[in-house]
Amino acid sequence: MQGAITVDSVDKRYVGRGRETVALDKVSLSIEPGELVAFVGPSGCGKSTLLNMIAGIIPKTSGKIVHNGNSVNAINRDVGYLTQADSVLPWRTVERNVGLPLEYRGVPKAEREKTVEAMLELVELKGFGKAFPRELSGGMRKRVALAQMLAYGPNTLLMDEPFGALDAQLKLIMQQQLLRIWQEQKKTIVFVTHDLSEAIAVASRVIVFSGRPGRIKHIENIDIPYPRDVFKVRFLPEFEKAYDNLWSELSSEIGKGEDL
Numbered sequence: 164m165q166g167a168i169t170v171d172s173v174d175k176r177y178v179g180r181g182r183e184t185v186a187l188d189k190v191s192l193s194i195e196p197g198e199l200v201a202f203v204g205p206s207g208c209g210k211s212t213l214l215n216m217i218a219g220i221i222p223k224t225s226g227k228i229v230h231n232g233n234s235v236n237a238i239n240r241d242v243g244y245l246t247q248a249d250s251v252l253p254w255r256t257v258e259r260n261v262g263l264p265l266e267y268r269g270v271p272k273a274e275r276e277k278t279v280e281a282m283l284e285l286v287e288l289k290g291f292g293k294a295f296p297r298e299l300s301g302g303m304r305k306r307v308a309l310a311q312m313l314a315y316g317p318n319t320l321l322m323d324e325p326f327g328a329l330d331a332q333l334k335l336i337m338q339q340q341l342l343r344i345w346q347e348q349k350k351t352i353v354f355v356t357h358d359l360s361e362a363i364a365v366a367s368r369v370i371v372f373s374g375r376p377g378r379i380k381h382i383e384n385i386d387i388p389y390p391r392d393v394f395k396v397r398f399l400p401e402f403e404k405a406y407d408n409l410w411s412e413l414s415s416e417i418g419k420g421e422d423l
């Protein structure tokens with residue numbers, strides 16, 4: 164199924180310099196096509212490791228990951244990946260940054276320009292195509308990175324603390340834009356965050372990982388219908404209930420196996 168992710172009994176052990184780190188222990192999880200799921204957990208519990216394995220960037224030690232019906236055993240080109248440190252190149256204009264993945268794929272210029280224009284419109288940066296990244300605010304740069312990721316049309320987006328470096332107000336704006344794009348484009352999204360409010364505001368399910376070795380400790384369904392206003396949801400009783408549940412699950416894990 165397009166966008167579906169199944170993680171089946173996945174372990175990850177890193178071995179290096181005579182030391183073994185068990186990052187993930189028997190993690191199993193199913194994500195439906197079109198779902199927006201958030202991962203939360205203490206630092207070092209393996210959230211980024213799991214995203215990297217879904218993207219096929221690093222190998223699993225054991226277990227199985229299936230995406231779009233295919234077993235992931237090498238670089239997974241069906242996902243878009245956005246990290247906190249975005250990949251916007253300072254010497255390229257906005258439009259040439261957004262078009263970069265299409266250039267790599269050899270997409271002809273005319274088609275590339277059409278896609279870039281549509282992507283800039285989608286992230287509300289129409290008219291900024293000729294600008295350079297240094298001329299943009301932090302939130303605008305994030306939107307360039309988002310447009311770049313969306314340009315080649317992956318059905319699944321992996322986002323690792325994408326808004327972590329932004330100030331509180333910009334974060335809200337980006338969360339709202341993300342929800343709009345998600346609803347318009349019907350993508351599957353896996354979103355890693357340290358911010359519980361952010362996780363509850365955007366996700367339909369929040370997955371809580373235990374301290375290292377990372378295991379799935381709890382799954383919280385967020386019973387707030389979409390479309391959501393990320394600012395107003397904070398005042399709903401469902402939000403408060405989810406926050407209480409998540410905090411009680413998470414607080415006991417903080418400090419366990421952490422890289423202090």
Ligand SMILES: Nc1ncnc2c1ncn2[C@@H]1O[C@H](COP(=O)(O)OP(=O)(O)OP(=O)(O)O)[C@@H](O)[C@H]1O
Nearest residue numbers: 177179184186205206207208209210211212213422
């Ligand atoms: N290449 C590597 N070699 C050895 N150990 C690694 C490597 N990458 C990650 N680790 C270890 O695996 C564990 C999980 O790391 P990971 O980055 O996946 O955690 P995380 O939950 O994303 O953390 P954070 O929230 O701080 O970003 C950590 O203990 C980390 O030190």
